[in-house]
Amino acid sequence: MKFFVDTADTKDIAELYETGLLDGVTTNPSLIAKSGRSFLEVVAEICKLVPGPVSAEVVALDHATMMREAEVLRKIADNVAVKVPLTIDGLKTCKALSDDGTKVNVTLCFSANQALLAAKAGAAFISPFVGRHDDNGFDGMELIADIRLIYDNYAFDTEILVASVRHPVHVLESAKIGADVMTAPPAVIKSLFNHVLTEKGIAGFMADWAKTGQSIL
Numbered sequence: 001m002k003f004f005v006d007t008a009d010t011k012d013i014a015e016l017y018e019t020g021l022l023d024g025v026t027t028n029p030s031l032i033a034k035s036g037r038s039f040l041e042v043v044a045e046i047c048k049l050v051p052g053p054v055s056a057e058v059v060a061l062d063h064a065t066m067m068r069e070a071e072v073l074r075k076i077a078d079n080v081a082v083k084v085p086l087t088i089d090g091l092k093t094c095k096a097l098s099d100d101g102t103k104v105n106v107t108l109c110f111s112a113n114q115a116l117l118a119a120k121a122g123a124a125f126i127s128p129f130v131g132r133h134d135d136n137g138f139d140g141m142e143l144i145a146d147i148r149l150i151y152d153n154y155a156f157d158t159e160i161l162v163a164s165v166r167h168p169v170h171v172l173e174s175a176k177i178g179a180d181v182m183t184a185p186p187a188v189i190k191s192l193f194n195h196v197l198t199e200k201g202i203a204g205f206m207a208d209w210a211k212t213g214q215s216i217l
């Protein structure tokens with residue numbers, strides 16, 4: 001499963017990229033607002049930091065303006081994936097851009113039927129929001145399993161990008177179901193490295209090693 005980080009904070013992105021485990025980045029208008037930076041500048045900087053797909057979202061709601069915005073976004077760098085909302089205009093835009101060779105991430109997916117439509121529109125990625133789904137009394141991971149089943153039934157190439165990931169269990173369940181990608185905030189990705197028994201084990205080994213009086217170097 002590929003790991004994308006869901007942020008527009010370039011310091012966090014650079015730090016995670018250094019681990020060698022980061023495959024891409026997702027942003028959205030709220031994350032851009034949180035960064036306090038110019039949208040086009042910050043996307044250009046992220047695209048230089050990470051060679052994998054960097055999702056940059058259109059903000060228009062009509063197809064014609066989405067196409068004009070996408071034209072600006074895809075010129076930023078070759079690794080920009082244009083993000084469009086799961087609406088009729090968004091999917092029309094997805095189809096046109098995908099037919100033209102641009103990677104499109106269809107966002108704000110909350111049903112398996114929406115995911116089916118996105119795949120038919122040629123999306124490179126579908127982003128089902130599991131956290132927001134759970135928040136509203138639905139089962140986010142059941143949605144991922146349904147989409148996996150449907151995409152496998154018809155051998156769709158669209159990658160399932162699990163979004164709105166809130167905790168490590170979402171990551172674990174995504175991997176068990178066979179999602180292609182998950183995108184999570186930096187704190188969730190960093191928490192995946194931790195286990196209390198790992199820390200305890202290191203403390204024990206270090207204490208015993210100190211007793212030997214030896215050094216490797």
Ligand code: E4P
Pocket residue numbers: 006026027028107127129131132163164165183
């Ligand atoms: C994904 O592309 C979205 O930016 C993101 O995962 C939304 O997460 P949230 O529901 O925590 O805002």
